[in-house]
Amino acid sequence: MSRGIYYIYQGLAWILFAGLLVQFFLAGLGVFRAATFRSHRTLGDVLIYASVVLLILAVASLLTGNLDRWKVGLTALLVVLLLLQYLLATDSLQAGAPFISALHPLNGVLLVFISYVLAHGHDLPWAAQTRVGRGATARSDRV
Numbered sequence: 001m002s003r004g005i006y007y008i009y010q011g012l013a014w015i016l017f018a019g020l021l022v023q024f025f026l027a028g029l030g031v032f033r034a035a036t037f038r039s040h041r042t043l044g045d046v047l048i049y050a051s052v053v054l055l056i057l058a059v060a061s062l063l064t065g066n067l068d069r070w071k072v073g074l075t076a077l078l079v080v081l082l083l084l085q086y087l088l089a090t091d092s093l094q095a096g097a098p099f100i101s102a103l104h105p106l107n108g109v110l111l112v113f114i115s116y117v118l119a120h121g122h123d124l125p126w127a128a129q130t131r132v133g134r135g136a137t138a139r140s141d142r143v
């Protein structure tokens with residue numbers, strides 16, 4: 001059962017990763033005027049809600065011993081960066097500080113990277129090294 005929560009977490013992380021990739025295509029449709037930005041905005045909102053659910057599942061997986069603490073932190077960072085992504089594209093910021101709004105696509109790349117790390121379920125190279133260094137093999141079931 002507790003492992004099941006982690007599998008739902010991982011499945012949702014993959015969905016988020018795919019949704020973030022789709023965002024690039026939808027942004028492209030808007031930039032090249034093949035469509036409006038409406039679907040891009042709507043999916044962006046959905047992804048924010050999905051990331052909050054992902055964070056709840058991450059905490060549940062941590063409590064049941066199936067997820068490392070740093071991955072819960074990374075999931076929290078994903079939520080924060082998705083909120084930032086929303087703020088970067090607000091009409092008022094676009095009008096008042098377009099140079100800051102220009103960070104929106106760059107932050108999008110970061111979001112894709114983080115969601116991939118979470119969905120893939122493996123350690124980052126430096127995190128794996130830290131773990132080996134500590135000799136922490138007892139909880140090898142953790143991902």
Ligand code: HEM
Pocket residue numbers: 020021023024027028031037038040041043044045047085086087089090091104105107108109111112
């Ligand atoms: C991970 C990828 C992305 C996510 C999650 C995302 C999310 C969002 C969200 C939530 C909004 C609506 C903001 C609001 O309602 O105030 C938005 C707007 C916008 N996004 Fe993105 N975005 C992503 C990638 C990109 C990329 C790569 C571009 C490249 C050009 C882009 C261009 C824009 C533009 C121009 C707007 C404003 C549209 C308008 O004013 O109607 N986005 N984005």
